[in-house]
Amino acid sequence: xxxxxxxxxxxxxxxxxxxxxxxxxxxxxxxxxxxxxxxxxxxxxxxxxxxxxxxxxxxxxxxxxxxxxxxxxxxxxxxxxxxxxxxxxxxxxxxxxxxxxxxxx
Amino acid sequence: xxxxxxxxxxxxxxxxxxxxxxxxxxxxxxxxxxxxxxxxxxxxxxxxxxxxxxxxxxxxxxxxxxxxxxxxxxxxxxxxxxxxxxxxxxxxxxxxxxxxxxxxxxxxxxxxxxxxxxxxxxxxxxxxxxxxxxxxxxxxxxxxxxxxxxxxxxxxxxxxxxxxxxxxxxxxxxxxxxxxxxxxxxxxxxxxxxxxxxxxxxxxxxxxxxxxxxxxxxxxxxxxxxxxxxxxxxxxxxxxxxxxxxxxxxxxxxxxxxxxxxxxxxxxxxxxxxxxxxxxxxxxxxxxxxxxxxxxxxxxxxxxxxxxxxxxxxxxxxxxxxxxxxxxxxxxxxxxxxxxxxxxxxxxxxxxxxxxxxxxxxxxxxxxxxxxxxxxxxxxxxxxxxxxxxxxxxxxxxxxxxxxxxxxxxxxxxxxxxxxxxxxxxxxxxxxxxxxxxxx
Numbered sequence: 001x002x003x004x005x006x007x008x009x010x011x012x013x014x015x016x017x018x019x020x021x022x023x024x025x026x027x028x029x030x031x032x033x034x035x036x037x038x039x040x041x042x043x044x045x046x047x048x049x050x051x052x053x054x055x056x057x058x059x060x061x062x063x064x065x066x067x068x069x070x071x072x073x074x075x076x077x078x079x080x081x082x083x084x085x086x087x088x089x090x091x092x093x094x095x096x097x098x099x100x101x102x103x104x105x
Numbered sequence: 106x107x108x109x110x111x112x113x114x115x116x117x118x119x120x121x122x123x124x125x126x127x128x129x130x131x132x133x134x135x136x137x138x139x140x141x142x143x144x145x146x147x148x149x150x151x152x153x154x155x156x157x158x159x160x161x162x163x164x165x166x167x168x169x170x171x172x173x174x175x176x177x178x179x180x181x182x183x184x185x186x187x188x189x190x191x192x193x194x195x196x197x198x199x200x201x202x203x204x205x206x207x208x209x210x211x212x213x214x215x216x217x218x219x220x221x222x223x224x225x226x227x228x229x230x231x232x233x234x235x236x237x238x239x240x241x242x243x244x245x246x247x248x249x250x251x252x253x254x255x256x257x258x259x260x261x262x263x264x265x266x267x268x269x270x271x272x273x274x275x276x277x278x279x280x281x282x283x284x285x286x287x288x289x290x291x292x293x294x295x296x297x298x299x300x301x302x303x304x305x306x307x308x309x310x311x312x313x314x315x316x317x318x319x320x321x322x323x324x325x326x327x328x329x330x331x332x333x334x335x336x337x338x339x340x341x342x343x344x345x346x347x348x349x350x351x352x353x354x355x356x357x358x359x360x361x362x363x364x365x366x367x368x369x370x371x372x373x374x375x376x377x378x379x380x381x382x383x384x385x386x387x388x389x390x391x392x393x394x395x396x397x398x399x400x401x402x403x404x405x406x407x408x409x410x411x412x413x414x415x416x417x418x419x420x421x422x423x424x425x426x427x428x429x430x431x432x433x434x435x436x437x438x439x440x441x442x443x444x445x446x447x448x449x450x451x452x453x454x455x456x457x458x459x460x461x462x463x464x465x466x467x468x469x470x471x472x473x474x475x476x477x478x479x480x481x482x483x484x485x486x487x488x489x490x491x492x493x494x495x496x497x498x499x500x501x502x503x504x505x506x507x508x509x510x511x512x513x514x515x516x517x518x519x520x521x522x523x524x525x526x527x528x529x530x531x532x533x534x535x536x537x538x539x540x541x542x543x544x545x
Contacts, residue, residue, distance in 0.1 A: 090181070
């Protein structure tokens with residue numbers, strides 16, 4: 001497993017750049033991921049998505065379906081892609097520190 | 106001198122069928138030979154020159170130990186899209202660095218898979234330069250499949266495809282996958298509608314649904330021009346569009362006589378069989394609804410009883426033709442076994458006209474999506490939602506009236522649900538009223 005260092009913090013990540021442990025998530029991680037995910041500035045809207053993903057994951061142990069993410073945050077899928085160009089899975093879940101999406105992707 | 110010893114794979118170079126091992130070896134040689142020229146031309150190979158050698162190496166290893174050497178999953182892609190690329194990493198990257206990354210790119214194919222060499226050459230030039238040079242023509246869903254490249258190349262490849270070739274990616278993930286069709290009217294006299302056009306139009310209409318996963322799970326369209334099912338839509342698509350007609354089969358009695366007389370070969374000569382054609386045995390007796398007969402040497406069809414199975418038309422293509430009042434049937438819910446068992450499509454719309462701009466068809470599609478997107482559980486295919494909530498529900502959301510054609514046979518169990526408004530008095534009852542007539 002690769003270890004990346006950013007602003008004095010160390011993160012263990014897989015080949016796709018996902019955090020290996022949710023507990024390692026911190027502000028620096030968001031800053032670090034921002035670069036590779038095509039995001040210029042972290043706005044309140046980004047935060048809203050990240051916070052919801054984390055809450056949902058802590059409560060349910062899985063990432064929410066896209067439909068639930070849209071419903072709760074009030075962001076249409078189009079807006080989510082505007083916020084996170086790689087989409088809710090590769091972009092938002094990675095930034096929120098959730099495990100990598102699996103299945104027939 | 107090959108990079109890895111591949112004694113097991115080498116055995117697959119013998120025999121008459123085209124050998125994938127020989128082909129990959131040839132591509133490997135080509136890359137090594139061509140590397141310098143590419144360098145000089147200012148287009149050095151963008152992924153390791155020995156990618157093909159390492160692919161054979163890791164495959165040989167799998168042949169030896171009987172297990173795969175690709176890691177679990179992989180999430181890569183291009184900005185703006187949620188799918189189209191299947192990430193893949195080797196679990197022996199030190200031994201086989203050439204395939205440490207080996208991502209697959211799905212490229213949306215033209216309907217019917219007709220190509221010009223000019224277009225294919227362009228694709229190959231790009232893929233030689235930025236990928237392994239290995240492909241799958243095509244994936245079972247229909248895409249052109251580019252097999253093996255590195256993450257850094259994805260945006261580059263996508264850029265060239267879209268900016269220079271006007272070519273988009275295919276679908277992957279929980280979305281509308283790349284639609285596919287049979288050759289249709291391009292070269293088949295049985296096509297009941299323009300499968301390629303409908304496939305193309307719906308692909309364009311639903312680009313957003315194809316590129317950005319918004320569904321509970323994957324969803325596929327396939328378009329068959331007639332019930333012969335040359336793209337197997339009834340087995341391999343959540344929504345299957347199968348051409349048909351609703352007037353009479355057209356009979357050319359002279360051609361029928363020519364088949365009987367032996368001048369025309371049955372099944373267009375598909376069988377190596379010298380026994381003389383027996384129309385009674387090979388057509389009339391095999392008709393599933395027994396609606397054909399021979400009267401004074403003339404073939405008669407009771408079209409009201411015909412189920413349009415295609416058998417007679419297939420046996421005597423020069424004598425029998427599809428009707429003129431054409432359209433298609435829509436079937437829903439086909440899927441592979443996981444989770445609750447394999448399904449083929451169930452008939453939803455017995456007949457609908459298939460004419461541009463296809464608004465009626467789009468309405469049915471969108472009604473189904475509205476329902477499934479709202480009610481579908483995570484990773485639940487349409488076919489499973491139909492099982493869970495019932496065909497009745499599907500009919501309700503699409504506004505289609507139940508007809509006998511919706512079932513193969515009526516239910517035999519009596520667990521029948523009624524809606525409250527259908528039952529006089531409704532469900533609100535008072536036990537005390539009941540007790541007045543029926544003491545404890």
